[in-house]
Amino acid sequence: MKYFYVFALCLVFGLKPDLVQAQKASWIWYPGDFDIWMSNKMQNRRTERGSFLPPFWKMDSHYVLVDFHKEFDLDKAEEVKLYVEGQYNVKIDGQALTGYPKTISIPAGHHKLSLKVYAQDRVPSILVKGTKVVSDDTWLATFEDKEWIDASGKVSDKSGTIFVSAGSWNMTDPLMPPSKFQLPVVPAFAVNKTKQDKGLISDFGKETFGFIKLHGLKGKGKLNIYYGESKEEALSKDHCETLDLLELDISGVKDSVMALSKAFRYVNCQPEGNVSLDSVSMLYEYAPVTEKGSFACSDPQINKIYDVAKYTFHLNTREFFIDGIKRDRWVWSGDAYQSYLMNYYSFFDSPTVKRTLLAQRGKDPVTAHINTIMDYSFYWFLGINDYYQFTGDKKFIVDVYPRMKALMDYVLGRRNKDGLLEWMPGDWIFIDWADGLSKDGAVSFEQLLFCRSLESMALCADMAGDKDGAANYGQLATELKAKIFKLYWNENKHALVHSRIDGKATDNVTRYANMFGIFFNYFNPAQKLEVKQHVLLNDKVNKITTPYMRFYELEALCAMGEQDYVLKEMKDYWGGMLNLGATSFWEEYNPAKKGTEHLAMYARPFGKSLCHAWGASPIYLLGKYYLGVKPLSPGYETYEIEPALGGLQWMEGKVPVPGGEIAVYCSKKEIKVKSASGKGLLKFKSNSKPSVKGGVIVAKGNGSYELSVEKGKDYTVKYSI
Incomplete structure (x- = not known):
């Protein structure tokens, strides 16, 4: 079975085994270690008035001793160059070579090449460059726990039945090792x-x-x-x-x-x-990411909002997705989660998503929530689920699953006697920056995130082959969801109440759990309408002033078909910042403030970040809910296009997908679509009978229509609204 991986490649690509070649040589390391090391380096650059200001959560480190190996079948002898970060020894077929060789000779035949590397100040890593003998993510790596594992911690048996990968990230220059990485x-x-x-x-x-x-x-x-x-x-x-x-x-x-x-x-x-x-x-x-998504429309102010949102987001896309470029310059999980979603409608840069997720999670054992914040642990689970939905990258899910399981074990161990989560020593319940927001007791918002995280665990456990785990997490999610509605839904308030304290529900209603319940699709149709009327469109319920939670509030309204309302809100809220001279979007905006009050936060006159990633959410809203493009199955194998002008005269844009883009144009008389991916379904309404060339429009009743969209074909629908 030791040739299992090679033969699997042959079956997938239809090649003869002797024609399978390794990819271009790249630097490799123990999976996740470079991400952790680099995030430590980046997050400790923060200063405040000249003083070093490090993060206040536990920071893990890389493994200082790592063993790499791979077996090769060579038709002829090879001269192989070795580039190594750290002290190292080299073995061919278990026989050590003298000193620190820079070039080695490997004779023809079947051979095993091993390098053991020690480095304390940087990540032990290697680049091996021959003809067939090259380093890539098919090499095995261990930190000397006597088990060969991949990025997920999956264990290989001693016969080599399971071939697993080391960590890598498109670093192919031998003279630019990982320790010298820097942005251009x-x-x-x-x-x-x-x-x-x-x-x-x-x-x-x-x-x-x-x-x-x-x-x-x-x-x-x-x-x-x-x-x-x-x-x-x-x-x-x-x-x-x-x-x-x-x-x-x-x-x-x-x-x-x-x-x-x-x-x-x-x-x-x-x-x-x-x-x-x-x-x-x-x-x-800057981060050298490629701009793939776009949006333009008939409203110049919305165009300006979109452009400034893109600029804001790019500034906060660095080695990782960070919160703000002035403060904090840290990898916060809640901020990063929104960045992932914006990324899928702009850069579609998967490596930055994966690096950020790995850096946040760190090493086992788990001793605290991510960033010490309960809700931020849940956003981490949700980020992995969404990554799979948008990219279809099952390998990463399988790799990261053991790290998911360890974190969820920690979470499950902190439930109260009712099976709910509330503050415990060492926790921070964040939710949002809002005056007077209670964090006491078992907050309904946290239970909703917990439930969605359990659903994500069930999905990922199934992909990772953990059938018992999938069943267990699925059952826990079902039970928790039922409990949420039994304990928090208030018929008189037409909403989920905010919390339970000492085993009793409060009568306080906030927007948080209710808006998440809408786009999580936890409410039935009647409850959605009740929440919309009595919470989201109710000025008596405390308003949200941070772009962070406005993101979710406006998403919930869009999910309810309120694009007209949301467009006006975008123009008032983000347009309000532009009217005050903003050149990037802020951490917080309250139109009631005047003058330099807009610059203050945290009891400091200039404490507010005026360039914050979570301020760029129009990128996501305009792509998903106006152009109307979203995946229905992982990696856009199937997808939906449901344009909503929301009061615009016309709009056009591109949404990046694996392998290309989906282009959409929509006016009041015409819809044009073209896709480079999967099978799509265009959904729209028309006051008159629509027409299209090269396709079949299906009437669904009440003025609703659908058109199947095939890869590579152009469609122009004539209709009227």
Whole structure:
């Protein structure tokens, strides 16, 4: 059975075994370790007024000793080059080679190549480059637990029956090992500079991120650099969130690049002594992702909202999906979950999703919730479920399943006597930033996320071959869902109440559980209408002021067919930020605030992030609920297109899918669609009998129609609304 993996490839691709070639050589490591190491490095770059500010949750580390191996059948001898991060030994067929060889000779025949690598300060990793002998994700890796495992922790028996993979990530340059990875940069320049006191203020025109470059720097003394997402922040020497204070003694003239990246629009440089400088530019740092999704429409303000949302999202897409580029620059699970959804309608960049999920989860044993937040553990489960639905990548689900199981075991061990979850020592119940929001008792919102997470576990357990687990998680989800409606649904309130305290339901109604219950499809049709009227469209229920939860509130309304209402809300809410001069979307926006009140948060005058990933949700809403594109089965094998103009005259856009894109145009008289993937179903309503060439429109009653969409074909539907 040791050739099982090779023969499986042959069956899939119809090749003869001796024609199966390994892919291009890449750096490999113990699965998940590079993701953890890099996230530690990135998240510990945060500073606050010049002070190092690390995360406040447990940070795991990589394994410092890793053994890699693979067996090869060679028609002829090969010269193989070895590139290694760390100290290492090399064995061919179990025989150790002397020293640290850079090139080895492997004779013709069947051979096993092994490298054991130690590194404390970086991730043990290798790149092996021969003709057939190359390193890729078909190699095996172990951290010397005497079991060969893949990214998921799946155990291989000693006969090699199960072939499993090491970790890798498209790093193929031997001279650029994982420890030297960095995002690319390009020069960028201020659009305006003004004198201020003894120095100058440089305005880069919009929110940006990167490394400041100081030109023509000279003299002895100090240079104080104050950064600001707003001009007010850059001018506030005592309260700006980020700064650099430099001691200089330069006899000549030089240019200098700051070592740490910052978020800013304005840079205020103030010299002391005889220090001077000519100007300030920057090296703009960015993630090299490809923009695949698009949206345009008849409303210029919505177009502007979409463009600024894209820019906001790209700024917060870095090595991982982070929350904000000024604060916190950390990998928060709740923020990342929304970024995953936006990603599926913009970049469709699967590697960044997987890296973020692996980095968040870390290592076993599980001793706390992700980011210490209960709801953030649940968003992690939901993120994996959604990843599968959008990409169809079953391999990742199988690989990550044991890590899912370990985290769910931790969650299940923290239930109260009623089988519900509530605060326990070490937990943070977040939900949202909202004044007066109770976190006491067993909060209904947490139970809904818990139930959806159990459903996700059942799905993934089945894919991973854990049939008993699938049945158990499915049963737990069914029981919990019934319990939620028994304990929290209030007939008089027409809604789920917010919490249970000391075993008794409160009569407080909030939006959170109720809006999630709609797009989780937990309510029956009558309950959905009750929740819509008595909660979502009820101004007496406390309003939501963060883009974070507005995301879900507007999604729930879209799921109920309220696109007209939501379009107006988008124009008021995100348009309100634009009207105040926003060049990226904020962490929080309350139209009742005035002036510099908009810049304050956390009892700090400039504490608010003015570029926050969760502010970019129109990307997702416009793609899924206006263009109307969503998968019905994993990886868009089947999908639905249900355009909703929502008051627009016309709209057009592209939604990325595995293998291409789905293009949609919709006006009041015409719908055009073309898809590069799967089998689609176009759903629409028309006041008159519609027509199409090359397809068959099926009437469904009450003015509703459907058209089957085949891969690669263009369809133009004539209709009227």
